[in-house]
Amino acid sequence: MLLGALLLTSQFLNSGQGPQAALVWYETSGLRKLEWDNYLSWLRFNGQAEQAKALEQQLREGNPHPWGNALLSEQFVTDSDARATDFWSSSQIQQWKTLREQAPQQLEQSPLYRWGLAAADPRPSRFFTAPFTGGTLWLTLLALACLALVAQPLERQLGPGRLAVIWLAGSVLSGAGYLLVTGPGQIPLHGAAPALMAILAAAAALSRKAIAITLPRGKQEPMSLNLPAWSLAFIPLALLIALTLGHPPMTANLSAGLLAAVGGALLALVLQPRGDQILVSETDTALLPPEQQQTMANGWDALGRLDGNTAERHFREVLNSDPQQFDALTGLFIAQQMQQPVQEAWHDTATTLFARPADDIGQATQIAQHWKQYPPASKETLPEKCAWQLVITLTQAGEYQQAEKLAARFAEISDKPDNRQNALTVLREALLSEGLKHRADALKV
Structure with a gap:
C-alpha cells in the first residue's frame, strides 16, 4: 500500500509526460546555437561518429532528447572550457559560461532529468529514482x-x-x-x-x-474458479x-x-525463508472474508513490530470464527511465544496446532519448526492423540528422527491403538520409501 501510494503520488505530482523544461530552455536560450555543432564535432573527433549520426537523425524525427546528451556531458563541458578560444569570441565565451551556470536550475524543472540523467550519461541514482518519474x-x-x-x-x-x-x-x-x-x-x-x-x-x-477466484453472479451463488x-x-x-x-x-x-x-x-x-525462520504458508487465507484478511494482516504486521500482545489479539479474533485456521494458529503460537514470561495459554495453542492435520508439506514444515522450539518439559506432557497426529505431521515434513523419537516415547504408554497404528504405519512407509528398512523394521506397528 505504501509503495502504491508513492508511485501514484509521483505519477500526478511529477509527470514525465510532455515537454521537458530543460530541453526547451537549451534550444531557446541560445546554448544550443553555441555548442550543438561543436558537440557533434566533438563526438566525431572522439571516435563516436555513429552516435553523432544517430542524434542528428532523431532530431530530424522531432525527438528533442538528443540535446540532453550535450547538456549533461561533463566531459564535453570540460573540453569546451579548455578550448573555448578556438571557436568562440570573448563575448560568446562569457555568454556560454553564464548559460552553463543556469543549467542545473533548469534541470530541476524537468522531471525526467531531475530524477536521473539521460541514458547516454547515466548515474546510479537513475536506477532507484526512475520508477518515481511519472510514466504513462x-x-x-x-x-x-x-x-x-x-x-x-x-x-x-x-x-x-x-x-x-x-x-x-x-x-x-x-x-x-x-x-x-x-x-x-x-x-x-x-x-x-x-x-x-x-x-x-x-x-x-x-x-x-x-489460485482460488470467486466471481459474483448476481442473485445466484458466487462461482468459484x-x-x-x-x-x-x-x-x-x-x-x-x-x-x-x-x-x-x-x-x-x-x-x-x-x-x-x-x-x-x-x-x-x-x-525465501527457510529453516527456523518464520514461514507463512499460502493456505486458505485468501478464502477468508475481507475483514478477517485485514485482521490477519494486522496480526502479522504486529509480529513484525515485535508487539506480541497486539498480534495475539488479532489472531484470536480470526480464531473465534474459525478455530482451526492454520495461519492464525501459527501466528498466535509465535505471538504467545514472544511474550515473557510465556503464558500458560501458549501450551494450549501449541496443543491445538500440533493436533491439527497438515494440509500440505508447507504446513507440515511449519509445524515441525514450531515443535523444535517447544520446551522439552512440555513435550513430555503432550496429549496422546495430539502426539500421534504430530508423528504423522513430522513424517510429512521429512523430520523422521523427530517422528521416531516421539513415537518411541508414546508407544509404550499408548491406550489408543487405532491412533498409534495409523501413525506408525505412515512413519514406517515413509522410512521404507527412503531406503531406511532397518529403522522401519524397528517400529512395532
Whole structure:
C-alpha cells in the first residue's frame, strides 16, 4: 500500500509526460546555437561518429532528447572550457559560461532529468529514482492493479524487508536492462512498470498452491474458479507485453522488464525463508472474508513490530470464527511465544496446532519448526492423540528422527491403538520409501 501510494503520488505530482523544461530552455536560450555543432564535432573527433549520426537523425524525427546528451556531458563541458578560444569570441565565451551556470536550475524543472540523467550519461541514482518519474498513467495503473493481486500473500510469505530488497533490486535491474540496448538520445528510463516486474515475477516464482477466484453472479451463488499455481506467471507476462507495446522505446523497455523479472524471481527463491525462520504458508487465507484478511494482516504486521500482545489479539479474533485456521494458529503460537514470561495459554495453542492435520508439506514444515522450539518439559506432557497426529505431521515434513523419537516415547504408554497404528504405519512407509528398512523394521506397528 505504501509503495502504491508513492508511485501514484509521483505519477500526478511529477509527470514525465510532455515537454521537458530543460530541453526547451537549451534550444531557446541560445546554448544550443553555441555548442550543438561543436558537440557533434566533438563526438566525431572522439571516435563516436555513429552516435553523432544517430542524434542528428532523431532530431530530424522531432525527438528533442538528443540535446540532453550535450547538456549533461561533463566531459564535453570540460573540453569546451579548455578550448573555448578556438571557436568562440570573448563575448560568446562569457555568454556560454553564464548559460552553463543556469543549467542545473533548469534541470530541476524537468522531471525526467531531475530524477536521473539521460541514458547516454547515466548515474546510479537513475536506477532507484526512475520508477518515481511519472510514466504513462494507464500503464502505471495496470502495474499497480497487477501488484494488488499478489502483494499481500507475497509480503506475508517473504516479509516487508525482503520485499523491499526485491523492489530495490528491480529498480537497479530495470535501469541496467534499459541501458543495455538503449540508443543515444532516447528518452530516459521512467515509469513504475519495469521495476514492478521484479515483484510480480517473484510472486509467480514462489507460488505453490492453486489460485482460488470467486466471481459474483448476481442473485445466484458466487462461482468459484481454481487456477493452477503456474497461471500466476501470466500476470508479469501480460504487464511485460503492455510495457513493450505501449511505452516506447520498445526494445529498451522489453530489456528492462525482462531483466527485472528474471532477477526478481531468482532473488525471491534465494531470499525465501527457510529453516527456523518464520514461514507463512499460502493456505486458505485468501478464502477468508475481507475483514478477517485485514485482521490477519494486522496480526502479522504486529509480529513484525515485535508487539506480541497486539498480534495475539488479532489472531484470536480470526480464531473465534474459525478455530482451526492454520495461519492464525501459527501466528498466535509465535505471538504467545514472544511474550515473557510465556503464558500458560501458549501450551494450549501449541496443543491445538500440533493436533491439527497438515494440509500440505508447507504446513507440515511449519509445524515441525514450531515443535523444535517447544520446551522439552512440555513435550513430555503432550496429549496422546495430539502426539500421534504430530508423528504423522513430522513424517510429512521429512523430520523422521523427530517422528521416531516421539513415537518411541508414546508407544509404550499408548491406550489408543487405532491412533498409534495409523501413525506408525505412515512413519514406517515413509522410512521404507527412503531406503531406511532397518529403522522401519524397528517400529512395532
